[in-house]
Amino acid sequence: MLAELILAAFQDRFQHPPLLVRAPGRINLIGEHTDYNGGFVLPAAINREIIFAVGLTAGTTVRLFAYDNQETYTTDVRELAPGPTHWANYLLGVAAQFQRRGLPLQGFDCVFGGNIPMGAGMSSSAAVECGLAFALDTLLATRLDRLELARFGQKAEHEYAGVQCGIMDQFASLFGRAGHVVRLDCRSLDYAYFPFDAEAYYVVLCNSGVKHSLASSEYNTRRRECEQGVTVLQQYYPEVHSLRDATLEQLEKHQVELGEVVYRRCRYVVEENLRVERACQHLLAHDLPAFGKEMYASHAGLRDQYEVSCPELDILVELARPLPGVVGARMMGGGFGGCTINLVAANAVEEFVAAMLPAYEKQTGIALETYQTTIVDGVGALSPVAVS
Template identity: 40%
Template sequence: MIDQNMKQAVLDSFEKSFSKKDGVKAYFAPGRVNLIGEHTDYNGGHVFPCALTIGTYGAAAKRDDRMVHFYSCNQDRFGVYGINLDEEIKPTPEAGWANYPIGVIWAFEKRGMKLDKGFDLVINGNIPNGSGLSSSASLEVLTGFILRDLYGFEVSNQDLALIGQYSENNFNGCNCGIMDQFAVAMGKEDNAIFLDTADLSYEYAPIKLEGAKIVIANTNKKHKLTDSQYNARRSMCEEALAILQKTVDIKGLGDLSVEEFEAHKDVLTDPDMQKKAKHAVYENQRTIEAVKSLKDGDLAHFGELMRQSHESLRDDYDVTGVELDTLAEEAWKIPGVIGSRMTGGGFGGCTVSIVKDEAVENFKKTVGENYLKKIGYEATFYTVEIGNGPEVI
């Protein structure tokens, strides 16, 4: 559902920033939440994300010269930042948030899709910054979608996801998997995406939550993946895979069943490495089981698997922290909470919960009060809906 106020704000800001009204188009790309399947996407496993109706709004128009200008309503202190397409495109500290759309331009050019002229871009997002709901992937996919629309490049939405991931990996220095960009680019209203990250095969799974809502709780502890231990986790999993490949014929940790992992885990002599690999394997199997539960209408089991997922992310993968643990553990105590877990990369960000309609207000009040008491500052709660991928609005 497009927020007309957000759309109008980005168009008004474009006119104010660039004194131009004619030929300007408005765009939207969603944020995403992952229901289950965390830190599996770079291990060749399954994930189960969905696009949200909150996201990033953009207004853009081509220029007659080779300049590209960026302005964010959310990052007003940066003002307008510009690059010249005739100069080398590279990340710089001065660009700040604009390194994300600049990285997408760079990645398009790496694929031979060069911009003949520049453009002006204004963005306005309602994804809480640093929340782990993929504001960066939303911005990357939005930029790619705008480039396709303005310049007529022949790329699919799946290509937009791959280009966004490539730019974040190689331009912005975060070694993320494909899930975030794929969920943003391929989102479908009222459906989650059951994605096998090993080969990008996927299916849409209807999310029918009769009598329940998806509620996101934001720790309000900012995280930044490139500054976190995210890359270190990925490196350890890659090392574990290399060791296991000497014993079993696999391409990724997601190829292992629980039984196969248990039979071969002792080749991983580093206890911490073994725990990280265990999470990747068990979480992948939980995700497959969770989607089956959803198809069978067994929401209670889906919720139990969400809990197991959080416990594994806490105890084996070590990416939660006291803020996320408090939100999840307080949620589990509330009658009417079907399931709750951290979502996203971790180290801050959000939890996602499935809560019965009649319990939503009590959930927000009680979890919020207990979080404030323990952590010392407030959490923020959002009841969200599942939306579509990028579009012209």
């Protein structure tokens, strides 16, 4: 058991009792590239996780141990700053947020390790940030609410890791609820839970095994194109502050002025927000096949309008579509690689995986990895008694 290994590693290294914390990764069922446009997303915490063992010390030394790659990093709480050790920056950035708030921070020891695949779009970095934020909040008795801890994680990623992420990943890791997905309004940060029938349908991820180099540059381009669309619409509709406020009718009326490319980008975002809203109604009606149709439509929009898919992701979706028990599939994440997310009837999962593995390798020459996920609670403490 992972928690046992992390606990043993902490006790061997530091010889004092730690707090054990579990921080899950996340999936996003629908609502892609809507977050930075003030829209809606529909993530859930999953049973891929980072386990932390953290204990306070009397001095000012911070000792970190990354169990998975057996690396150490040591610094002083009075000298926190980004450094050349990439994995440590996520943790140091979180610790720095406590100091920014004027909260007392003392030395601490930390061992962490997990089973979230790197680069697969399950937000291992957010789990690392949120797990340490929760642990320090608990140990220091600072009593911050979960939204504040999510912001700590987001700011750590901005300032120490140099990634200008939204807040969805940290939010999902902290606010996850077993058997539910959470609809997050990325503008107001209002949220609501919707039931997900995890007995009837499983969420299976298929890792394309690729990450194309244009992902980051195209991401920035898409953001600019959306902003250009808003600038055009604001001339006629001052109430449009982001694409969240725009309607399909407004886009169609000004299609020529927007230009073909910007029009397609904006239309995708407006339609994707509508898909998230419809998807939530399908969940309330326990209609997962209807939910799956929204996923297929989302992928088509990401492929044809937003143009952030890639051949490998498209192949995965088309291979999944005719298989028994599959009701929905789409790319998940920023695009140009990573995973597809597939909604598969529980009794068809084994057959689905058995069919996908050879078919994908035959078409691409890439060995396919699949991950069957369960929707779980967000970040929380584990009792050392339970794993000793």
